[in-house]
Amino acid sequence: MTFLLDVKGLxxxxxxxxxxxxxxNEVSFSVSKGETLAVVGESGSGKSVTALxxxxxxxxxxLIDGEASFExxxxxxxxxxxxxxxxxxxxxxxxxxxxxALNPVFTVGDQIAEVVLIHxxxxxxxxxxxxxxxxxxxxxxxxxxRVDQYPHEFSGGMRQRAMIAMAIxxxxxxxxxxxxxxxxxxxxxxxVMEVIRSVQESIGLTVMLITHDLGLVAGFADRIQVMYAxxxxxxxxxxxxxxxxxNPYTRALLDSIPSQLGVPGTELKTIGGNPPSLLSPPPGxxxxxxxxxxxxxxxxxxxxxxxxxxxxxxxxxxxxDLGVLR
Amino acid sequence: MTDxxxxxxxxxxxxxxxxxxxxxxxxxxxxRPAIVSLFLLILMVLAFxxxxxxxxxxxxAVDVTKRLENxxxxxxxxxxxxxxxxxVRTMLGGQYSxxxxxxxxxxxxxxxxxxxxxxxxxxxxxxxxxxxxxxxxLIVPALIVLAVFAQRFGGSPVGLALVLSGxxxxxxxxxxxxxxxxxxxxxxxxxxxxVGAKPGRIVARHILPNVVGSVLVEITLLLGxxxxxxxxxxxxxxxxxPPIPTLGNLIQQSKGAIDDxxxxxxxxxxxxxxxxxxxxxxxDGLRDALDPRSKRQ
Amino acid sequence: xxxxxxxxxxxxxxxxxxxGLLRRTVGHVHALNNVSIDxxPKETLGVVGESGCGKTTLGRSILRLVEPDSGRVMYGGSDVLTANxxxxxxxxxxxxxxxxDPYASLNPRLPINEIVGEPLAVHxxxxxxxxxxxxxxxxxxxxxxxHGNRYPHEFSGGQRQRIGIARALILNPSVLILDEPVSALDVSIQAxxxxxxxRIQLEKQISMIFIAHDLSVVRHxxxxxxxxxLGRVVEIGDRTSLYENPKHPYTASLLSAVxxxxxxxxxxxxxxxxxxxxxxxxxxxxxxxxxxxxxxxxERCVTERPAMQSMxxxxxxxxxxxxxxxxxVSRLNR
Numbered sequence: 019m020t021f022l023l024d025v026k027g028l029x030x031x032x033x034x035x036x037x038x039x040x041x042x043n044e045v046s047f048s049v050s051k052g053e054t055l056a057v058v059g060e061s062g063s064g065k066s067v068t069a070l071x072x073x074x075x076x077x078x079x080x081l082i083d084g085e086a087s088f089e090x091x092x093x094x095x096x097x098x099x100x101x102x103x104x105x106x107x108x109x110x111x112x113x114x115x116x117x118x119a120l121n122p123v124f125t126v127g128d129q130i131a132e133v134v135l136i137h138x139x140x141x142x143x144x145x146x147x148x149x150x151x152x153x154x155x156x157x158x159x160x161x162x163x164r165v166d167q168y169p170h171e172f173s174g175g176m177r178q179r180a181m182i183a184m185a186i187x188x189x190x191x192x193x194x195x196x197x198x199x200x201x202x203x204x205x206x207x208x209x210v211m212e213v214i215r216s217v218q219e220s221i222g223l224t225v226m227l228i229t230h231d232l233g234l235v236a237g238f239a240d241r242i243q244v245m246y247a248x249x250x251x252x253x254x255x256x257x258x259x260x261x262x263x264x265n266p267y268t269r270a271l272l273d274s275i276p277s278q279l280g281v282p283g284t285e286l287k288t289i290g291g292n293p294p295s296l297l298s299p300p301p302g303x304x305x306x307x308x309x310x311x312x313x314x315x316x317x318x319x320x321x322x323x324x325x326x327x328x329x330x331x332x333x334x335x336x337x338x339d340l341g342v343l344r
Numbered sequence: 345m346t347d348x349x350x351x352x353x354x355x356x357x358x359x360x361x362x363x364x365x366x367x368x369x370x371x372x373x374x375x376r377p378a379i380v381s382l383f384l385l386i387l388m389v390l391a392f393x394x395x396x397x398x399x400x401x402x403x404x405a406v407d408v409t410k411r412l413e414n415x416x417x418x419x420x421x422x423x424x425x426x427x428x429x430x431x432v433r434t435m436l437g438g439q440y441s442x443x444x445x446x447x448x449x450x451x452x453x454x455x456x457x458x459x460x461x462x463x464x465x466x467x468x469x470x471x472x473x474x475x476x477x478x479x480x481x482l483i484v485p486a487l488i489v490l491a492v493f494a495q496r497f498g499g500s501p502v503g504l505a506l507v508l509s510g511x512x513x514x515x516x517x518x519x520x521x522x523x524x525x526x527x528x529x530x531x532x533x534x535x536x537x538x539v540g541a542k543p544g545r546i547v548a549r550h551i552l553p554n555v556v557g558s559v560l561v562e563i564t565l566l567l568g569x570x571x572x573x574x575x576x577x578x579x580x581x582x583x584x585x586p587p588i589p590t591l592g593n594l595i596q597q598s599k600g601a602i603d604d605x606x607x608x609x610x611x612x613x614x615x616x617x618x619x620x621x622x623x624x625x626x627x628d629g630l631r632d633a634l635d636p637r638s639k640r641q
Numbered sequence: 642x643x644x645x646x647x648x649x650x651x652x653x654x655x656x657x658x659x660x661g662l663l664r665r666t667v668g669h670v671h672a673l674n675n676v677s678i679d680x681x682p683k684e685t686l687g688v689v690g691e692s693g694c695g696k697t698t699l700g701r702s703i704l705r706l707v708e709p710d711s712g713r714v715m716y717g718g719s720d721v722l723t724a725n726x727x728x729x730x731x732x733x734x735x736x737x738x739x740x741x742d743p744y745a746s747l748n749p750r751l752p753i754n755e756i757v758g759e760p761l762a763v764h765x766x767x768x769x770x771x772x773x774x775x776x777x778x779x780x781x782x783x784x785x786x787x788h789g790n791r792y793p794h795e796f797s798g799g800q801r802q803r804i805g806i807a808r809a810l811i812l813n814p815s816v817l818i819l820d821e822p823v824s825a826l827d828v829s830i831q832a833x834x835x836x837x838x839x840r841i842q843l844e845k846q847i848s849m850i851f852i853a854h855d856l857s858v859v860r861h862x863x864x865x866x867x868x869x870x871l872g873r874v875v876e877i878g879d880r881t882s883l884y885e886n887p888k889h890p891y892t893a894s895l896l897s898a899v900x901x902x903x904x905x906x907x908x909x910x911x912x913x914x915x916x917x918x919x920x921x922x923x924x925x926x927x928x929x930x931x932x933x934x935x936x937x938x939x940e941r942c943v944t945e946r947p948a949m950q951s952m953x954x955x956x957x958x959x960x961x962x963x964x965x966x967x968x969x970v971s972r973l974n975r
Binding site: 367538540542 | 748
C-alpha cells in the first residue's frame with residue numbers, strides 16, 4: 019500500500035497574547051492513493067489548522083513540529099521555494115468561502131490560467147486553453163464565454179466550481195477541500211460534491227475532505243478520522259465509524275445530530291459542557307469532563323491512540339471494556 | 345443540568361471580568377511607541393505651560409542691546425532681532441499653538457459627531473444633505489478658504505480656532521457617519537429595536553459607545569492637523585497676529601535669519617514636527633487598542 | 642379548531658435597487674412576494690428555504706424591523722403594521738425575536754445584566770425588579786445569575802445564544818420568532834440549544850416561528866413547516882406529510898439534497914440534483930419562479946403563476962403537484 023501522504027507527530031502551537039494555544043496535538047495519519055479521507059470535527063478541533071499546516075500556509079505565530087511525507091518528501095523540511103512548487107501543482111486546496119477566495123479584479127479565466135502559468139512552461143494561450151478545459155471538467159456551462167467573466171458574474175456554486183478548477187488545473191495527486199460546501203445552499207452543495215466526485219474519478223485524485231458535516235461524509239468518504247480539541251480521537255473505515263464506533267466522543271457527536279430518520283420532537287442527546295481550553299488543557303483525557311463513560315482514571319491519564327479492530331484506532335482508556343458504542 | 349456553564353472552565357470566565365475599556369487599556373499600554381509618545385507629549389505640553397516661568401524675561405521684553413544673541417545661560421534659545429528672549433517666546437508660542445489646536449479639536453469633534461451621527465442614523469435625505477455639505481467644504485481648496493476667512497476673523501487665537509473648526513468638523517463627521525451606519529445594521533441594534541427601544545436610547549446606549557473609539561483616534565489626528573494648519577497660516581501672516589506668539593509666526597519672524605542663525609527658524613519648527621509625530625504614534629496606539637475586531641482566541 | 646394567534650396576510654416587502662450617480666431606483670428585489678401564513682397557538686412553525694427565499698425578511702417584517710410595503714400582520718385583533726409607536730411598543734412585549742449570529746446580537750460594550758434587562762428597562766421596570774428578573778431568566782436558560790456581570794466576549798457561541806434567548810423571553814412573549822438560532826453553532830451545542838427551546842416552549846406555551854435552512858433541524862422542532870422559494874411560500878403543511886410525502890417538486894428536491902448521516906441510506910438513495918442556481922431575486926422568472934430549475938416543468942409553468950391549492954392536508958403552489966405516495970423520482974420515470 020503506497021501512502022501518498024504520511025503525517026507523523028504533527029503539533030501546531032500558536033503564540034497568542036494569552037499564551038501558547040495547542041491547536042494540533044500529536045496528530046499522525048496517512049492517506050492512501052486514490053482514497054477519500056474525511057477529517058471530521060467541530061470548531062476548535064484543529065482540523066483546518068492541520069490542513070493549513072501541511073500546506074505551510076500558517077503565519078509566523080504558528081510553531082509547527084512533526085513530519086509530513088508527501089510523495090516521499092518531507093513537506094516541513096523543504097524550503098519555501100520548493101513548497102511553492104508543490105502548492106497548486108502537486109497538492110491543490112479549496113477553501114470554504116468562494117466569495118472571498120477569488121480575486122474580484124481578475125477574470126475567472128485569468129485566475130485559473132495563472133495557476134497553470136506558475137507551474138508550467140507554456141504560453142498564455144495554452145494556459146487559457148487549459149483553463150477552458152478545466153472549466154468544462156467542473157461543469158461550468160458555456161466555458162468559452164465565461165472564461166472572460168469576472169467572479170461577481172458567477173453564482174456561489176459556480177465560483178466554488180471555479181475554485182475546484184484552479185485547484186486541479188495542474189493535475190495534482192492530492193486535493194485538500196476545507197469545508198467546501200459550508201457556505202453554499204444545500205441544493206448547490208449537492209452539485210459541488212458531484213463535481214468533486216466526478217473529477218476524482220476522471221483524474222484519479224486523492225481527496226482529503228475537512229468538514230463538520232457528518233451527513234456529507236456519509237455519502238462521500240472512504241475513511242473517516244474524528245478530531246477533538248486538537249487530537250485525533252478515532253479513525254476507521256466509514257461504515258465502522260457510523261455503525262461501530264469505539265469512541266465516546268464520536269458516539270456523542272452522532273447522537274446529537276437531528277436526523278431525518280429519527281423521531282422528531284424528542285430530546286436530543288447533547289454533549290454537556292464546553293470544549294476544553296487549548297491554552298491550558300486538562301492533564302487527562304481532553305473529552306473526560308463531558309464524557310458519560312468517564313472514570314477517575316480518565317481524569318488523570320491521557321489516553322493514547324490504540325488499535326481496536328482492523329484499521330480502526332480509538333483514543334480512549336476504556337475502549338476495551340466499552341466495546342462498540344451504539 | 346449538565347449543560348450549565350462550568351464557571352471555572354475556559355477563557356477567563358473564572359478570572360476577573362474584563363470590560364471592553366479595560367481590555368483596550370491593556371492593549372494600549374503594550375504599544376510601546378504610543379506610551380513613549382504619550383509621555384513625551386505630556387512633557388512637551390507641560391514645558392509649554394510652565395517652563396517659561398524659569399526665565400526672568402517677559403515674552404515682550406525688548407532689549408535692543410541684546411539683539412540676535414546666540415543661546416546662553418541667560419537666554420537658552422538666544423534672542424530675536426529686537427532682543428526678546430526666544431525661549432520664553434517659544435514656550436508661549438507653544439502654549440498658544442496647543443491651545444488653538446485643542447479648541448479646534450473640541451469644537452470640530454462636537455459639531456462633527458452630532459452631524460455625523462444624525463446623517464448616519466437617519467439616512468436618506470438627511471444624510472444626503474449633510475454629506476453634500478461635507479463634500480462642498482472638502483472640494484474647495486482649504487488653504488485659500490482659510491486664508492480668506494482668517495484674514496477677516498482670525499487675528500486672535502479664538503477667531504482662528506473658530507475658522508479652523510469650521511473646516512475640520514467634516515473629517516470627524518465622515519468617520520462618525522461611517523461607524524454609525526455600520527453599527528446601525530448590527531444585530532444587537534435590531535434587538536434593541538425589537539424590544540421597543542426608542543431611537544434616542546438606541547443611539548446613546550448602543551451606537552455611540554462604539555463610536556467613541558474611532559472618534560478618539562480621529563481627535564488625535566485632528567490635533568496634529570490643526571497645529572500644522574495653525575502654524576502654516578500664522579507663518580503666512582494670515583493666522584494669529586503678533587504680538588501674540590505662536591510657533592507659526594515665530595518661524596515667520598525669524599525666517600530672514602535662516603542663513604545666519606538657522607536654529608532660530610528651526611527650533612519652533614521642531615516643536616511642531618515632534619508634536620505631530622507623537623500625536624500620530626498616540627493615534628496608532630489608540631487605534632490598535634480599540635480595534636473591535638480583535639476577539640479573544 | 643382554535644383561532645390563529647398570528648395571521649400574516651399578503652405580506653410584500655421590497656428592497657429598492659439603487660444605481661447611477663443620482664442613486665435612482667432602477668428595480669426592486671422582491672424579498673417577500675405576497676406571503677400569507679397563520680401561526681396557531683402553542684405550535685412551532687418551521688420556515689425553510691435557501692438563500693434569497695425571504696425567510697429572514699419574513700421574520701424581520703413581522704416585527705417591523707424592516708418595514709413591509711403592504712399586507713397585514715394581525716395579532717390580538719390589531720394590525721402590527723399600522724400600529725402607532727406606542728401601540729407598537731406594547732405589541733413588542735408579546736412578539737419577540739432571537740437572532741442568528743451570537744457574536745453580533747449582543748452589544749459588546751454592555752454586561753449581560755444590562756443586555757438581558759434592557760427590555761424591562763425600556764418598559765419601565767425598576768432596577769431592583771430588573772435584577773431579580775434577570776437572575777431568574779438566566780437560570781432558566783442554563784446560566785448562573787453571577788454571569789450577569791460578565792461581558793459577551795467572555796462567553797462561547799452557545800452561551801451567547803442562550804443570552805439572546807433570555808433577552809427575548811424576559812418579557813414573557815406569546816410569540817417567539819427565531820431567525821436561524823442554531824445555524825452558527827456546532828452540532829453538539831446546537832443540540833443543547835434545541836433542547837432548551839423545546840423545554841421553554843413546553844413550559845411557557847409559546848408559539849414559535851423557527852426560521853432555518855437546515856431541514857433536519859427544522860424537522861426536529863416543528864409541528865408544521867412552510868417551504869419558501871424566491872419570496873413565496875411554495876408548500877406548507879404538517880411536518881410528517883411534508884417530509885414523507887412532499888407535494889412540491891422544490892420541497893422534494895430540497896429533501897433529496899440534504900445529506901444524511903447514514904452511509905447505508907445515502908448509498909441507496911436516488912438523488913435529485915437540481916441544475917443551475919437560484920435565480921436572482923431582482924429578476925424572478927415569469928410564471929412559476931421555480932420553473933427554471935424544476936425537473937417537471939411544463940409550458941403552463943412559464944406563463945401562469947400557480948395559486949395555492951389545498952390537497953391532503955397541505956397547501957401547495959404548483960400546477961403539477963406530486964400525488965399521494967408519488968415521489969419526484971417516480972414522476973420523472975414516468
